[in-house]
Amino acid sequence: MWKRAMTGAIVLFLVGAAAYASFFIAPEEKTMHVLQRIFYFHAAAAWAGMTAFSVCFVANLLYVWRRSEKWDSLGVSSAEVGLAFITVVLITGPIWAKPAWGIYWTWDARLTSTFVLWLLYISYLLLRTLIEEPDRRALLSALFGIFSFIDVPIVFGAIRWWRTQHPAPVIMGGPGSGLEPTMRKVFFFSVLALHALMVFLIAERYRLEKLRTDVEVLRREAEAI
Amino acid sequence: MTSLDSVFAAYIIGWAVFFVFYLTVAKRTSTLREELDRLKNSLNRGK
Numbered sequence: 727m728w729k730r731a732m733t734g735a736i737v738l739f740l741v742g743a744a745a746y747a748s749f750f751i752a753p754e755e756k757t758m759h760v761l762q763r764i765f766y767f768h769a770a771a772a773w774a775g776m777t778a779f780s781v782c783f784v785a786n787l788l789y790v791w792r793r794s795e796k797w798d799s800l801g802v803s804s805a806e807v808g809l810a811f812i813t814v815v816l817i818t819g820p821i822w823a824k825p826a827w828g829i830y831w832t833w834d835a836r837l838t839s840t841f842v843l844w845l846l847y848i849s850y851l852l853l854r855t856l857i858e859e860p861d862r863r864a865l866l867s868a869l870f871g872i873f874s875f876i877d878v879p880i881v882f883g884a885i886r887w888w889r890t891q892h893p894a895p896v897i898m899g900g901p902g903s904g905l906e907p908t909m910r911k912v913f914f915f916s917v918l919a920l921h922a923l924m925v926f927l928i929a930e931r932y933r934l935e936k937l938r939t940d941v942e943v944l945r946r947e948a949e950a951i
Numbered sequence: 952m953t954s955l956d957s958v959f960a961a962y963i964i965g966w967a968v969f970f971v972f973y974l975t976v977a978k979r980t981s982t983l984r985e986e987l988d989r990l991k992n993s994l995n996r997g998k
Contacts, residue, residue, distance in 0.1 A: 745962065761954040764961045771965065810972040817968065818961040825957050923969065930976050937983040944990040951997050 744919035770916035775811030786871035798864035803931035836892035
């Protein structure tokens with residue numbers, strides 16, 4: 727118990743420090759001024775969300791291969807956490823877009839593919855509620871999760887392959903892109919902090935899923951008596 | 952809404968989403984733990 731509390735405290739410290747660095751250490755950007763500080767939260771949350779969906783993808787593949795319950799538990803845990811992160815991205819993005827672009831939303835390739843990603847993982851979680859039999863539920867949702875992951879590289883590539891309202895990438899964006907060195911450090915620290923939060927939340931959600939499995943087993947035993 | 956208001960709104964709403972998510976996980980965990988204890992007790996009584 728104290729280990730979990732300690733881990734939670736470390737994660738809280740990291741995200742607090744990242745927020746402090748975003749507001750007080752990162753220099754002010756020349757065109758958007760203070761508004762650009764949303765970037766450290768918005769983009770770092772997007773990276774953490776994509777990592778969570780990547781964990782889900784690997785867990786889904788491993789479930790299809792090994793049919794072990796732990797991969798199903800990891801798959802649903804990381805899908806739910808990834809969805810929380812992408813929800814944050816879809817909320818902070820429009821808050822940033824309105825003063826920057828004059829509109830909250832536009833159906834460009836990056837925004838649309840991110841919204842589709844959100845819908846796909848909501849469908850993944852809904853699908854799980856519709857199937858009673860545990861093995862069938864795990865297999866079908868793993869297959870659907872593998873299919874849903876196709877959208878992750880599309881989201882990543884959208885601002886590289888097509889002309890979009892969303893700004894071009896500043897990290898891994900090729901020649902001419904990049905961040906001022908202090909901004910870069912603050913950004914990568916935010917990425918680290920939000921990845922720590924993502925791992926903590928997946929671990930908490932995984933514990934819940936194990937408990938659910940134990941309850942299902944005991945329920946079946948109780949019904950058999 | 953000023954730019955600073957937008958920045959605060961983005962951070963506050965963003966953290967609220969994570970906090971609410973964590974609370975729902977904690978709540979579901981505590982409900983399941985109670986259910987697990989109840990099932991264990993009823994199975995022990997049945998033996």
